[in-house]
Amino acid sequence: MVELTVNGMVRRVSAELDTPLLWYLRDELGLTGTRFGCGAGLCGCCTVHLHGAAIRSCLVRMGDMNGAVITTIESLSTGGLHPLQQAWIDLEVPQCGYCQSGQIMQAAALLQQNPNPSDADIDAAMSGNICRCGTYPRIRAAIKRAAAQRNAVPNTP
C-alpha cells in the first residue's frame, strides 16, 4: 500500500506499483495537464513537483511514492494565477503548448530555489525541457518577468 498526496488530496494505491506516476496522474486521476513526451526523462513534458522539486513523472514508479507530496500543473495556482502562468500569458509564450505544463513546473521549481535566476541559471534548470516550437526566448523572458514581479511583491506564491 502506497499513500501519497496529489494536489492536496490523499490517495492510496495498492496495485500495479510499477506504473509510472505520469500514467497514474493521467489515466487514473484524469490529471491530463501533465503530458507524455518521451517516456525516458529526455524531454521534460511530464514534469511535476515532488515535495516542491521538479521531477520527471514518467520515470518514477508508484511503488516509490509512499509519503510523496505531488503537485501538478492543475494545482500550481492557488488563489489567483501563479506569477509564472501570468507571465506565460502576458508574454504569449505557448505555441502548440504541449510542453508548456512541464516548462512551467520546471520554472516554478527553479524560482522556488532561486528567486532571481541568471541566464546561466535558467539554461541549467531549463535545458532538460524540450520545446519543438521554439518558445525558448519567451520562456526565458517569462521566467525573468515572474521573478521580478515576485521579488517586487513579497509573500506571493
Next chain:
Amino acid sequence: MTLERGRLSRRAFVFGISAAAGGLALRTVSPSALASPVAQETPTPSSEITAWIVIEPDDTTVIRVARSEMGQGNFTTLPMLVAEELECDWSRVRAEYVEASANLARGHVWGEMYTAASISIRGSQAYLRKAGAQARQMLLDEAAARWRVPPSECSARDSIITHAKTRRAMRYGQIAAAAARRPVPPEVSLKPPEQWRLIGKPIPRLDVADKSLGRPIYASDVRLPGMLFASVSACPALGGRLVSFDAAKVMGMPGVRRVLAVEGTAVAVLADSWWQANRARLQLPVVWDFGKARELTTDHLRETFRAGLDAADVAIGRRMGDVKAALGEAATLVHADYEVPYLAHTTMEPQTCTAHVTPGHAEIWAPTQNGEGTLLNVAKVLQLDPSQVVVHKCHLGGGFGRRGLAQDWARMAALIAQQVDRPVKMIWTRDEDVRHDYYRPMVLARQSAGFDRDGNLTGWRVRVCGSSILVGLAPDRLKNGQDIEMMNAFLEEDMAYAVPNFEVGYVMRNTTIPVGFWRGVNHSQNGFFRESFIDELAHHRGRDPYEFRRGLLAESPRSLAVLDTAARRANWGHAGPGVYQGIALVECYNSVTAQVIELSVSGAGDIKVHRVVCVTDAGYLVNPRIVEAQMEGAVVYGLGAALYGEITVKEGQVQQSNFNDYRALRMNEMPRVEFVDASSGNRYTQEWGGIGEPGTPPLAPAIANALFAATGQRIRSLPFARYLHPPGI
C-alpha cells in the same frame, strides 16, 4: 447557407474546440463525449451571418476556423481577418473549429481545411475578409431598414451600428437574427490596408491561457466513458509485415483486454490504461517478416541516389538557355555534391488518435492538420460513407507536416476501434513515433557551374535524387508522373537569381521508406543545396557572398530588398572578434526570407550559434507578435535539424528512437533571433505570403556558409554534428 436551416441545427455543425478571451473548452455535442472533461454548452439563440460568423444576442461573436491550430496562431489570426471587416468588438470574439463533416455536408462552404504549405492566411485571407465585410453589410442593411435611412449613412464599429445624423445606435446582437435572413451581398469592397485596425497589430493570442494552465485541449487528453487505451508496434522494418503474435502470453496481465492486428503490418494491445497496454505490448511475442525491407540501409540508399544523379530518367523542372554548351565553353568550372539525411518530425505530442466505431458510424478525436483528410481516410479504411464519420478536431501538440496528408495514425486508430465495441485512445511511444514517421526525404544533389573569362556566371546545372513525397501522399499533384516539387527553390517561381543558362532536374528513386512533408518541405533541403553552392561560387570568384548574390538579383527587386535588409541589420562584414557570419536567401510560399547568422567555433571544434537575423517579406503581416514567434520556431526547428538531425536505416529499421539519439535543440543552445519585418504589401505581388515555414530553409545554408568563413571547411552534407561539436547539454 442553404443547409443550415435544414434538419441539423447550426450548433450541431460545429464541434471541437472553442476559444474565448476568458477561456477555452473542448466543446462537443456528441452523446459519447458527454463524459469527457469538457464543457457542454447550452445552446442559445444565435444567428449565423455568412458561414463564418455567429452573433449571439449579447454580442458574443463566434468566428469559425476551418484550418487547424498547431501553435502557429490560426485560432487568433484567422478570426482577426474576419473581424477586421466585420467591425465587431474583438473582446467578444470566440474562435471555434468548423467540423469536417459539416464542411462536406454544406458543399465546402468553409473552403479548404488543410493546414500545410504555410497556407492558412495566404490561402484564406481574401474570403475571410470578404465574409466579414458581407456580414457587416447585412447588419448595416438591417439597421438602416429599421431606421428607414440609407445604409450608406450608417457606420459600424465595435459591434455597434450608428446613424450619426439621427444619433441612433444599435448593437449587433439586437439585430443579428434579422440580419442573418437578409441576402448575402455578392460583392463588397474591402478596407484598404491603411484603414486596418486589427491586421498588423499584436493582438493577444486567444489560446495561451489554456496552454499555460494545462487544460485538456489535445487529442491525447480526451477521456470517454468505457474507453480503452492502445499501445502499438508497427513492423520495425519499414515496409515489412506482421506474421503472427502470441496474445496468450499477455492476456493474463492486469487490465489487458485485447491484442489485435492492424492492416497486417502492426499489432495493438488494448487495456484499461495506457501503461497496462504498453507494458503488455513490450512483452508480446511477435513474428515479423521484414521481407525486402531488410536490404534497406543508409549506405545502399546513398549509392542508389548517387547513381541517380547521372541517370537518364530525369524530370526537368526548369531550363533556360543551353547549360551544356555554357559549361562546355566555361573558362572555369565548379562542381560539388551535396547530401541531406532523412529527418523525423518529432512533434512534442507523439502520434495519437481516439476513435469510437459502431456499426455504420465512426467518431474520431484527432490532432489533424487536415480535418477533411482525416474524415475521408477513416471513411475509406472503414468502408463507410463520409457522411457516417464525425471528426472532432483538437489542438495539435505540434504538426510540422506530420499530421497533414499522411493520416496513418488516424487510419490505425480507426481500424483498432473497429475491432472492439468501445472507444479507444491510441498513443504511440516516442520510439514508435521516431521509427514510423513520414520522413523528410534523404536527397543527394550534384551541382556544376561555369564562369566565362570575365568572371560572369554563365551556366548552372542542378540534379537532385531521392524519393518523391507526392508519389506516396499526393499523386494528384504529379505532373506527367513526375514530382516537380522535389525541385522547389530551383524553379521559376522560387529562385530569383538570374543565370543565362540554367537547368534543374530530378531523378525519382522511391523506396519503402515513407517520406513526407517537413517544415519547409523541399525548400528545406534544396535551399541548403542552392545557398551553400552560391556561397561556393562567390568564394571561387573571390567575391563577398552577399555582394555576389546581389549581382544575380539585379532583376529581382523583392529578393534584393530582403537580402539588403538582412545584411544591413546584421551589420554584414563586421562581426565581432572570433565571430563569423553566414548569409542565405530562400523564396518560398510566396514569401522571401534572408538570414544572417553569427557563430563561433572553439579550438576543440565546438559550434556556438549566437545570433540569427531573420528578414522576411510576406506581403502583409496579420499579427507581428505571432510572426516573431513563428520565426523563432522556424529557427529552432531548422537549427536542431541542421546540427543533429539524422535518421539512418539499417536492415530496414530506423536506428534512432528518442531524444537521446534524435536530438532537438535545447534552451542552452538557443541563439538570439532578431526578426525584421520587410513586408512590401502589394508592391511586388497581389498574393500574400506564408509565415509558418519560410524561416526554416535559409538556416542550414547560413550556418554552412558561416562555418566555411570560420574554418575554411565546406560542409556539404548534414547534420553538422558529424563534423563539429555542438555544445549539447
